[in-house]
Amino acid sequence: MSGAGTAQPMQLTLNVWRQKSPAEPGRMVKYPAKDISPDMSFLEMLDVVNERLIQAGDDPIAFDHDCREGICGSCGLMINGAAHGPMKLTTACQLHMRSFKDGDEITIEPWRAKAFPVIKDLVVDRSAFDRIIQAGGFISVPTGTPQDANALPIPKPDADLAMDNAACIGCGACVAACPNASASLFTAAKISHLGVLPQGQPERSRRALAMVARMDLEEFGGCSLFGECMAVCPKGISIDAIQRMNRDYAFAMATKSDAKEWTGAA
């Protein structure tokens, strides 16, 4: 990294949520973060702070991460009140310390939602998302010899729309940022991604019914069109997906005689 030697190190203070286990109450704890290079990523900064905590015999701050290149959706931190921090279209792992000023105090909290219970410190359980996917975020196709790529013509705008929605990495920032803790953007992105493609048509109605029912069952809030989810989404997914989900859901409810089966309603 060029310039790493020249950049002034930063002196920061972290105000971090610490919680030993799901059952124990947590609290905000302040830590100094001294001599931080502006070229570090946010997670590297946490690594440095953690090494010092370990050396001092303290418990390091637990946080989720995996790829550290903005594609896996593991990282998720509420940084100074914004999901994934101050940079638009950026995951916490791709955020750099140069986005902050020397002397800053940085508040770091876990995603807050009933459906995302804290496991430890900044790590939350996002398996509610997996269950929404399991409910209908797939297509049933025979796997076998691949067919000719041109056998299924897909108009370019449809392919683009599907790709835009497929960009969702399931990080949960939409839920975290939403004043209602709604999972509408996530669920809608998954429904739209498959629902615009020919392969997704046979199960389109069932998918909407089952995924929305699961989303509600997981006790996420409803959508109030605040738009906060779209502002923090690292992949820039548009709330246009939500109206598509609403339409698919309402249409399926009104037209499918077996709607009840797919929503699992009593």
Place this chain on the structure above:
Amino acid sequence: MRWMLQFWDSTIGKKYVMAVTGVGLVLFAVGHMAGNLQVFMGAQVFNDYAHKLQSLGPLLWIARAGLFTMAVLHIVSAVQLTMRARAARPVDYVKRESQIATWASRTMRVGGVLLAVFLVFHILHFTTGQLHPAFSKGGAYGNVVIGFGNVWVAIFYIVAMTFFGLHLYHGVWAGVRTLGVAKPNPNPMERKLALGLAIIVWAGFIAVPVGVLLGIVD
């Protein structure tokens, strides 16, 4: 018909109910606002208009029942969705910064409650007269002039209608989106529609108390 109950049980179903009843209430509000403006055409015209409405008989009661039902459905879904949203985040953030949510969107709930209080007051004030200092049945024009003669009442109406304008600015845009009938567009049409409608309804409603306060209507 059972699917309707099931639809009502979902968050999306409740939003559809909010949006559909919202559209109905908006249409009423626009008509009501336009009718009110006849107060500027003098006592004769306004009282005749009020009399015409009163003599609709059963039609009037059908309209009232429809409005009441829409308002109740709208409020019940609002309350249920609000309670659900509260429950969805039992532990709040120490710090959460609003990103792009408009002030109008963030005052939907408190503004809605103010509107509910306003509606009750408004009916007891100009329709049934219990909260009016000198109510005269059939004397709508005089009721308005005397009613807004109290500056505080006039201000309450103006404040309530300002929140109503805000409610419409977010509500109309949100409703169009909830129903899923907006055309995907980076510069959405329904935003402009909502802004235009909110300004027209706000200005049209406050014109009457402002007109009385300024002595244009007397």
